Amino acid sequence: MDSRIMKVQVNGDSMWPTLVDGDIAKFESVEDTAFRIGQIVLAKHPFKTDLILIKRISSINENGVFLVGDNPDPTASEDSHNFGRISVADIIGVRQKMRIEQ
Incomplete structure (x- = not known):
């Protein structure tokens, strides 16, 4: 698998x-990406350092x-x-188009 691709399990609704809770979603790590409204992203929580958000x-x-x-x-x-708002620097991945597992 491409080292820029991360598989992340969805936790919660x-x-x-x-x-859906339990799904595995694919994210591509980002570097200097131009983000767009509507994109699903993987981001660091601004206050809870051990929490990653989708x-x-x-x-x-x-x-x-x-x-x-959603x-x-x-x-x-x-x-x-x-x-x-969070800093653009706190976004660590952009979701690939399809849900891959449940």
Whole structure:
């Protein structure tokens, strides 16, 4: 497997219905990537150093990236609504197009 590809198991329902708890999603590591609204990314949590997030980019500006979960239940996702924008430098991967396992 390409060393830039990471397989990550989804933990929780914040990205439901796009990704389901237990799914394995593929992410490509990023270096100087031009991110786009709508991309699903793997990112470092800004305050919980042991937590990696899978979220969708909702907006991008000079202050950083606003990340959200896909689940319409607002209590289902800890995202930028809780902790604000994150630095682009905290994004470590971009999801490859397809869910590969459940």
